[in-house]
Amino acid sequence: MEGILLTVKVPQVETSNEPNEPTLGNEFEIHSFTPNVLLENSNFVITGKNLLLLSPKTLWGEVGDKYVSFISTTDQEIKGQVKVCPSPMIEVQIVSPSNRKEKRLLPCLGSFYYSFRSYFLETNQAISNFEPRALNPSLQGLVNLGEIVFGIEPQLPSGIFFDSNTGIVTGIPTTSSNQMFQSFQVTASLKSNPELKIHSEFKLIVLTSEEKNNRTCREITATSTCNGPSPHVCSNSSKCFMSKLACISDIECGL
Structure with a gap:
């Protein structure tokens, strides 16, 4: 990959004996x-x-x-x-x-990412493993420096497990998160230098089957109180949404 060359030429200037002035030459x-x-x-x-x-x-x-x-x-x-x-x-x-x-x-390393920023999980249902994107240049750059280890905070909900060697999340959630999203911070650090670390974040919500059903957006027939090109509602909310996108984007609805 093309780098950045840190050298330039500047015009010849006279030197100065003033203590606060730089001693200038042809280049820095x-x-x-x-x-x-x-x-x-x-x-x-x-x-x-x-x-x-x-x-x-x-x-x-x-x-x-x-x-x-x-x-x-x-x-x-x-x-x-x-x-x-x-x-x-x-x-x-x-x-x-x-x-x-x-x-x-x-x-030069930045953040790394998971496949999705938000995950909707159902109690007593095995989750599809989610893991860091392998092709992320910052994560790959850290791997190139040596063996790495992953960490996560806070602790994942009951039944969900985190692999510190791979950063992969697996398991079968057993308890609802009470309709609330939880945020988790993941770090990938160099084993030989734990202070050298990069970060990621994802959110997840764990729903019972009933909670999942109540969040499901359903199309309805347009009425005088719910007009739009594609009106939708969900059982969790008393709102009427103008479109499916508006419904699934609401904090109380959508999967």
């Missing part, structure tokens, strides 16, 4: 870029020379401000934050004081 230098793996919504540090010449746009082009923000900048150090990874790998050109140049590829 990047001596180090840490950490070695970048995460969305995390900080990084650049050290080098002539760094007051830099801006996110200098490094990332016109959309640089979308990806990165600088928290503080001096002539020798920049502290910044990655807001969004522009690609799974970022190319950094390290320029040493001896003028040696080395291109370094740094993984």
Whole structure:
């Protein structure tokens, strides 16, 4: 994948003896870029020379401000934050004081996702396994760094199980969630460095067969109080919806 080259030429300018002025040359230098793996919504540090010449746009082009923000900048150090990874790998050109140049590829990891964001489950019915999308570039990027382990919070409802090796959810739910969606946060972390982790989230609701039936949207004949191209109702709500989409999008209806 095409990376991002962190070096540009700037016009020759005269040096200044003022203590607060940078010592300018033909180009800035990047001596180090840490950490070695970048995460969305995390900080990084650049050290080098002539760094007051830099801006996110200098490094990332016109959309640089979308990806990165600088928290503080001096002539020798920049502290910044990655807001969004522009690609799974970022190319950094390290320029040493001896003028040696080395291109370094740094993984940049964001969130990973499950097949669906929300799951409707029925008590005493085996669920179709749901699992992280295998082709997610951030999850694959983490796997490329070493063995990973998954974690979840809070604990899943009774009868539902989470595999910490794969992140797959299986089981047969045994209790209703009382018509309420529950949110779960999943992390995937590197076993050799547990602080290096990425995140995902999904919601689920567990219904009894009666609760499921009461949430089912049904088409009705248009009336003076329920007019529309495709009016629908569900037993859980006293509302009349103009369409099936409006019905299934309601918090009390839809599956």
